[in-house]
Amino acid sequence: MPADVSNAGKAAKPRCPICGKPAVAAHIPFCSTKCADIDLNRWLGGEYRIPTDERPDAAPPPEGED
Known part of the structure; x- marks a missing residue:
């Protein structure tokens, strides 16, 4: 039998957060x-990220050159 029956179904x-x-x-x-603004600031400031050992990709070629 569950220990806390009073909260069953609630x-x-x-x-x-x-x-x-x-x-x-x-x-x-x-x-x-x-x-909500504190959370948004954390997202924009880079606090919510997954650490990785990957290096950023090389710079993309300039526009108009193929």
């Missing part, structure tokens, strides 16, 4: 515009 309420407060429908999965 879905966990989503939490903001930035601050942990309950998410708000207008800003899902965040609780506010502030937390």
Whole structure:
């Protein structure tokens, strides 16, 4: 028998991944515009990336030359 029967059938309420407060429908999965902006800044700043040993590809040829 499950240890916690009182929560059976209830879905966990989503939490903001930035601050942990309950998410708000207008800003899902965040609780506010502030937390959404913090997350966007992290994406744009390169904080969310997968480290790799690959080197960037060589520079593409100049436009118009084949």
